[in-house]
Amino acid sequence: MQIEKQLDKRQQRSRKLLGEAIIALILEQGYENITIKSITERADVAYVTFFRHFESIDHLLGWVLEESINALVEMHEQSLNDETRSVPECFVQEGVLIFEHVAQHADLYRILFTSPGALAALKRTKTHVAKLAIEEFQRWVEGTSLVYEILAMSYVNNLFGLIEWWLEHGMQPDLATMAHIYTQISLAIRQSAAA
Amino acid sequence: MQIEKQLDKRQQRSRKLLGEAIIALILEQGYENITIKSITERADVAYVTFFRHFESIDHLLGWVLEESINALVEMHEQSLNDETRSVPECFVQEGVLIFEHVAQHADLYRILFTSPGALAALKRTKTHVAKLAIEEFQRWVEGTSLVYEILAMSYVNNLFGLIEWWLEHGMQPDLATMAHIYTQISLAIRQSAAA
DNA sequence: CTAGTTATGATATACTGTGTTTCATAAGTC
DNA sequence: GACTTATGAAACACAGTATATCATAACTAG
Numbered sequence: 001m002q003i004e005k006q007l008d009k010r011q012q013r014s015r016k017l018l019g020e021a022i023i024a025l026i027l028e029q030g031y032e033n034i035t036i037k038s039i040t041e042r043a044d045v046a047y048v049t050f051f052r053h054f055e056s057i058d059h060l061l062g063w064v065l066e067e068s069i070n071a072l073v074e075m076h077e078q079s080l081n082d083e084t085r086s087v088p089e090c091f092v093q094e095g096v097l098i099f100e101h102v103a104q105h106a107d108l109y110r111i112l113f114t115s116p117g118a119l120a121a122l123k124r125t126k127t128h129v130a131k132l133a134i135e136e137f138q139r140w141v142e143g144t145s146l147v148y149e150i151l152a153m154s155y156v157n158n159l160f161g162l163i164e165w166w167l168e169h170g171m172q173p174d175l176a177t178m179a180h181i182y183t184q185i186s187l188a189i190r191q192s193a194a195a
Numbered sequence: 196m197q198i199e200k201q202l203d204k205r206q207q208r209s210r211k212l213l214g215e216a217i218i219a220l221i222l223e224q225g226y227e228n229i230t231i232k233s234i235t236e237r238a239d240v241a242y243v244t245f246f247r248h249f250e251s252i253d254h255l256l257g258w259v260l261e262e263s264i265n266a267l268v269e270m271h272e273q274s275l276n277d278e279t280r281s282v283p284e285c286f287v288q289e290g291v292l293i294f295e296h297v298a299q300h301a302d303l304y305r306i307l308f309t310s311p312g313a314l315a316a317l318k319r320t321k322t323h324v325a326k327l328a329i330e331e332f333q334r335w336v337e338g339t340s341l342v343y344e345i346l347a348m349s350y351v352n353n354l355f356g357l358i359e360w361w362l363e364h365g366m367q368p369d370l371a372t373m374a375h376i377y378t379q380i381s382l383a384i385r386q387s388a389a390a
Numbered sequence: 391c392t393a394g395t396t397a398t399g400a401t402a403t404a405c406t407g408t409g410t411t412t413c414a415t416a417a418g419t420c
Numbered sequence: 421g422a423c424t425t426a427t428g429a430a431a432c433a434c435a436g437t438a439t440a441t442c443a444t445a446a447c448t449a450g
Contacts, residue, residue: 203446203447203448204446204447204448205445205446205447230435230436230437231436231437231438232435232436232437243438243439243440246437246438246439251437
């Protein structure tokens with residue numbers, strides 16, 4: 001974000017165009033069929049310019065996805081920092097916000113889950129969210145343990161699994177239902193810490 | 196399995212050598228650095244032979260992984276078909292078997308989770324296991340519903356997430372602990388069907 | 391064991407996509 | 421307005437993929 005401001009306007013322009021191009025092309029032709037040439041042509045940017053900004057297609061894709069999905073993570077953080085609510089309320093409200101965000105950026109999330117080249121970006125995102133979840137667990141139960149780390153990871157895998165499933169099924173059960181299921185399972189996972 | 200028998204001995208030999216070669220090379224050099232040439236050289240097989248059996252590196256990889264991990268799935272199926280045990284017993288015994296299998300084939304599972312080209316194979320495996328889980332749910336609670344489909348998917352995502360995490364952490368908490376955690380979370384997910 | 395079939399190996403070759411170099415020009419910065 | 425720098429254009433080297441041909445070795449069926 002801060003680094004972004006330090007960039008030359010021309011650089012910002014090039015990156016933005018390349019980012020928009022790769023997303024459009026993946027949606028049109030699929031991840032496997034895109035090339036650097038096709039990306040630069042679509043972006044109306046010189047072929048060499050690509051290499052001045054990114055070292056590979058996957059790096060460009062990772063940059064685009066993380067740029068966008070950071071919004072979800074920040075939202076998540078704010079939700080966690082609101083200490084006035086109870087645990088269940090926390091999950092409910094959060095669930096609605098999350099699935100709203102997914103619905104608004106469905107294309108990006110779909111690419112995140114289906115493109116092999118997005119695997120690294122997906123893992124980074126998961127790890128980031130898991131760290132937030134661990135902090136959350138530590139607030140409820142004092143002390144730190146491997147078990148909480150595992151539970152946090154299970155929570156994240158479940159969340160991302162629900163999102164992926166929802167997108168693959170045409171966002172079929174409505175947002176509220178998904179948020180409800182998310183809440184139930186998240187609470188269930190959290191409570192299994194006792195055992 | 197049946198198709199395998201129909202193959203010429205030379206074909207079986209070639210495929211086996213190629214399969215062993217790609218696994219060895221991925222472990223040595225990482226997925227990103229392998230080429231068809233390096234695979235065929237390691238397998239001591241002609242370059243063209245590769246194309247006579249597989250249309251891409253990812254197809255070869257998918258074939259190898261699914262061939263091996265089918266063992267886990269079959270084990271899973273047998274476990275499900277044993278109707279004499281209660282639900283918790285089912286999960287406990289299953290958990291031990293699963294993590295034993297993972298420990299024995301750690302290399303393959305590691306490749307399955309870290310190689311971008313294995314993403315398709317991973318998804319096929321998950322889907323397969325999820326279908327088994329749905330049948331299991333339908334045995335406990337009559338009738339079918341989208342919710343059970345979602346719970347089955349959550350169960351699978353949690354299982355694979357635990358395996359991935361365990362491998363990334365050097366199989367740190369011992370097998371029994373992981374099996375116990377698996378059991379707890381699986382039961383928790385299952386019980387959230389009531390809500 | 392033999393005759394017929396077929397997969398393999400070796401070689402040559404075409405092609406696509408990646409990545410780099412050079413230099414003039416346009417666009418940004420201060 | 422002077423300086424700096426990113427961009428565009430073109431040529432190029434190169435790696436990796438993919439196919440074609442043909443002689444040879446290995447397998448199968450009888």
